[in-house]
Amino acid sequence: MKKFLIAIIFVIPIVVVLALSVTSTIIVMTTPVNPTGMELRDSSNNVLERDDIVKVDIRDTEEFIIVNILPNMTPSKEITYERDEEAGDGVVELEKVEGSTNRYRLLPQRMGVTKLIIRAKANINVYATVTVQVTADTIERITLYNGEGATIEGVYEITGKERLYYDIYPIDALSNNDAVWSSTFEDIAVVSKNGTVTPVSRGYGEIRVTAKDKDGNIHHAEITIDTNSAVANTDVVYVSDITSITLSWIKSNVAVAPDETDVEYIGNDTYLLTSVVDGEQITSEVRVIQCDESDWGFTDSLETIYTANGPYYTTIGYLVSGEDIESGITYASSDNSVMTVSAYGELIPVKAGVVTLTVTFNGEYIRKEITVRERPVAFELEMQSADAKLGIQMTRKWGNYWFDENGALTSTFTFGILNDRNAFDIAWTVSTGENGEELVTLAPTGDGTQSVDITFLEASRGQSVTLTATLVVNKRPIANVRRSFTFNIIDEDAVNVYNWEEMRSVADMRDKHIVMQSDIFYNDTRLNIGLSASIYGNGFVFDYSSCVLAAGQDVKFIFQASGYAPIGGELLFEDMSITGAPSLEEAESTACMVQLRDIQTPVTFRYCQIYNTARGIQAHGLHNLIVEGCILGDNYNCSFELGYENIEDWINGQPFYATQCKVTFRNNVFKNTTGPSIQFIPRAINESNINQVLTPQVVVEGFMDTYNWVERDNLKSAFSAAFLTLVSEKHLSGEARDLVTDMLSGVADSVINQPQNDSLFYKYNGKEYASPCMFVMGIMCYIDENAFTISEEAKMQKLVMNFLDENGKPIGDMEAVESIVGLFLKLPGITFTNPALFISSDYSNGREPDIKPGDPVPNDQALYDRLTSGSGGETE
Known part of the structure; x- marks a missing residue:
């Protein structure tokens, strides 16, 4: 003492x-902060959203976009950019406008659509995308295809009346909808204004599309039409007296080759025509309908038309004679915001919807319902390819579970089109395993959109699953208008989380890993997370900075693990970005973000960023700690x-x-x-x-x-x-x-x-x-x-x-x-x-x-x- x-x-x-x-x-x-955000604007200073499209003519070298790097105080305003190779055929380069800090000239190199992924050079996880359509006044190609969407060229065989289609690229180069179908040999086959080919006799003819572009050039696409297997020239015949119709009359008026055709009545005013061609029996059914000589109606019209896809027509004629009616007709659309119609019967689609076309003649009218679908030059998925390049390793991983609306785990994820109005048609396809095995199942959501429910099967563990949406027009997939997204599934049970409550729920399960799919904001001062499994951050930010402690409260740490062995034999923190305060100056009183105690199995921090905290990581008594590829600092x-x-x-x-x-x-x-x-x-x-x-x-x-x-x-x-x-x-x-x-x-x-x-x-x-x-x-x-x-x-x-x-x-x-x-x-x-x-x-x-x-x-x-x-x- x-x-x-x-x-x-x-x-x-x-x-x-x-x-x-x-x-x-x-x-x-x-030190000055690195970029944290980016905003794109067009040359009129309008903010560009992700599904907006900037148009630039192939000859225009003055169009530009504005790239604002945020915050304004960041010293580095430089950018890098890359082209999304899947986005289309167009090519555009960016060139900084001399004397400007944020304007970049769009220099078109090739017509078509492209998408640029623009990144802040000083923080490549800050990015924005812009879709650019390089327009031109010259048609590059015309492709012909059939009703199944298959490309046709050379010799094409028909067995009866059949509608053909064309695809003009680029469609914006077409001058005044000036595209015309024609037949070189009308004694073999004739073609309507909408491309419906009617065989007249057996032989070989030529069907051609002629289009004029805005530069005044004329372009052609043609096929040789083979009618040698055609049996009937129509599938419906209108007559004024049905009782006078005979087998011979059908053979003479309907059969393409009367001398080589057999006719049989099969009931209900229907006839069966049979012909043998090169040893093969070919049949065709024809129905006969009685009407007055003066009856008229649609002789060549359409049920579905597409915007930005060339001209469409409706043709009115007398049903018995087949003669066209070319005067005295008025046309009306029930909704001009969806489709308008000219005085000559040209149908002009405006936007997706359903309209009623009314045609009046001699005080009488007929009506037809027409569906308008859109043909966009590009569209966006809810997640784009750039969204899969996150974090330090520039990739994105996924678990095999999500929380449903009731808080239960599900292996089904709903995915679709950004801002989906169900305005156009797409076809979904999905990749398979190395040996062709099924990795997921797809099912329409049934909610009136193009969305699908993706159910991830056991075989998807440890696999990359690529989902692709391709635009479809007239059953034809448009290969250069598509978007894909790849899900990289980890090979252990893991749950994708989007908020703090979901993250905490998975941690409480103690048998599944956590995969962040969104920035997560921690604002619960009462709780932290005890970990027995790994966290895959995907570069998303776990943000503690908005948490305000009440008087007397003291949150020491957010993520904690001690003693017990984690599942899988390793505790892994991968590609996590954790911040505790808005700035380093405010970080002194924040929590320790990660606290680890007495863990005998390996603990790994890989590709993590922890900043603006009082003490980033506190690790005591760890037997084997690995820190790899991390950026740690700006901690108090x-x-x-x-x-x-x-x-x-x-x-x-x-x-x-x-x-x-x-x-x-x-x-x-x-x-x-x-x-x-x-x-x-x-x-x-x-x-x-x-x-x-x-x-x-x-x-x-x-x-x-x-x-x-x-x-x-x-x-x-x-x-x-x-x-x-x-x-x-x-x-x-x-x-x-x-x-x-x-x-x-x-x-x-x-x-x-x-x-x-x-x-x-x-x-x-x-x-x-x-x-x-x-x-x-x-x-x-x-x-x-x-x-x-x-x-x-x-x-x-x-x-x-x-x-x-x-x-x-x-x-x-x-x-x-x-x-x-x-x-x-x-x-x-x-x-x-x-x-x-x-x-x-x-x-x-x-x-x-x-x-x-x-x-x-x-x-x-x-x-x-x-x-x-x-x-x-x-x-x-």
């Missing part, structure tokens, strides 16, 4: 004197806190030493903190940890770019921050904490500013900067410098910080620190002079860092390639 009082009496004068000279402050360098205290101790194994009761643990860093980037990026500390200051070796085996593979810039005069504060991470406010608070901070800064200043340590510093703009990467807390315990194996590519150097001078005396105020901390921790006589290990970027021999102090670290493609492949290093 007497000794304890003497210690207090001895310490008090030191506290009083030194408290008067506390001047140290912890300083963190902030540190990005990684690693704690170790020598303990008894709670499973087998045997001693387990910190030196048996392993930490692997492979190709990572570390950014700003107040202290070193990575801190190795004892798990607690107690008698069992004092003067023990608590250093795990640490391996640095590949590069370890560290841009944790600290000015020389402030490096001492970084050391203090590292120490105070260990000594919590409940142990040391108020003036005593400030005092210890100042004393430690002075000690660190004496140690660091020795001439042999000058290679720690990089000279830039008249100042000297260090970039502290790792700090290994010795002081009250022992370090093992040889436990660190660092690759040459990492370009690091080790500095052993000795706190005893050449005479074995504590440097500076270290002896006073021992007394103060020992007093408050009730550990009198504690030794705080064991060496510490400081690992920092090496700037000897004039080495230049790629990123200078004060500059942001761009999340560009080059960095992502290095993080995922290990290629490349800093500039020598």
Whole structure:
């Protein structure tokens, strides 16, 4: 008791004197933010939505778009772009308008539709897409096809009346709907204005489409029509006296080759015509309908027409004679917003819908319902190919389960067209497995849209499933108007989550992995997540920044795991992006995002980004930790806190030493903190940890770019921050904490500013900067410098910080620190002079860092390639 009082009496004068000279402050360098958003506008300054289309003429070199990189304060406004190869035949290049910061000229190279994926160069996960239609006044090609959508060319055989179709590309080059069908040999076959071919006799003829483009050029497409297998010239015959119809009359008036055709009456005013051609029997049924000689009606009309697909006509005539009626007719559409009709019977589709066409003649009228479908030059799925290139690894993974509207798990996912109005027709197709096995089933949702329910089968695990939607016109798939999306399914049970409640529900199941499919905003101050499975982040952001703590509340961590073995034998955090505050300046009071304790199976952080938090990751007692391809930094205290101790194994009761643990860093980037990026500390200051070796085996593979810039005069504060991470406010608070901070800064200043340590510093703009990467807390315990194996590519150097001078005396105020901390921790006589290990970027021999102090670290493609492949290093 007497000794304890003497210690207090001895310490008090030191506290009083030194408290008067506390001047140290912890300083963190902030850098300008990388881009976080993008907005596209057209040349009229209208915001471009994802399904908007910008039109540019093939000869126009002045059309432009506006690319706004957000926030406005970000220094890098540069972009990169790529062409979505599936989006169409068009080609457009972007060229920055001279003197502008955000205008890019559209330079058309080839007509057709294309889609550009535009990314912020300094953050390629910030992107927007624009669809561009390069228009032209010249027709490139005309394709003929039949009623089943199959392309026809050369010789085409018909067995009766049949409608043919054309596809003019590009359709916008057609001048005034000037496309005409014609027959070269009308004694063989005739063709209507809508392309309906009627065989007249057997033989070979020619059917042609002639189109005029806006440049005045005439284009043709033709086929040889083969009517040698045709049996009947129609399937309906109108007569004024049905009782006079005989087999002979049918043969003479309906059969294409009367002498080679047999006729049989089969009832219900229907006749069967049979002909043998090249040994094959061909039949055709013809129905006879009685009407008056004056009866009239539609002789060539259509039930379905398409916008932007050429001209359509309705033809009126006398039914018995077949003679066209060309005057005295009026036409009317029930809805001109869907379809209009000219005075000459040309049908002009406007938009999707159903209209009634009314035709009036001689005071009488007839009506016909016509369906209008659209033929867009492009459309968008609810998710586009660019949405599958996310995160550092630029890919997107999927689980095999979702939550349905009742909160139950389902393997069915509904997918469809963006802003679907059911205005056009598409055909869905899906890829199969390597051996042709079915991976999913598709079923229409039945909700009046083109959406489908995709049910993922067991065979889809570990597979890539590509779903493709192709535009269909007249049963013909339009190959250059399609969109696809690929689902990369992981091979273990996993649930796709879109919000905090779903994420928490999956964690509570404890037997399924979590796959983020959306940014998730945490605003529940009462709860965190206990993990027994992995999280696949897909580059989406887990955002804690909107969480406001009530008075007295203290959320220590968000994701937590300890003790038990995770499913699959590994706890994996992959491609997660976690933020705790709107900015680094506001991050000091936020939670630790990830807290891990005593896990014996491997724990891996792969391609993660954790920023604007008080302490990114706190990992204590992990046996095997792997950190690969991550960007960690702009965290207030540190990005990684690693704690170790020598303990008894709670499973087998045997001693387990910190030196048996392993930490692997492979190709990572570390950014700003107040202290070193990575801190190795004892798990607690107690008698069992004092003067023990608590250093795990640490391996640095590949590069370890560290841009944790600290000015020389402030490096001492970084050391203090590292120490105070260990000594919590409940142990040391108020003036005593400030005092210890100042004393430690002075000690660190004496140690660091020795001439042999000058290679720690990089000279830039008249100042000297260090970039502290790792700090290994010795002081009250022992370090093992040889436990660190660092690759040459990492370009690091080790500095052993000795706190005893050449005479074995504590440097500076270290002896006073021992007394103060020992007093408050009730550990009198504690030794705080064991060496510490400081690992920092090496700037000897004039080495230049790629990123200078004060500059942001761009999340560009080059960095992502290095993080995922290990290629490349800093500039020598």
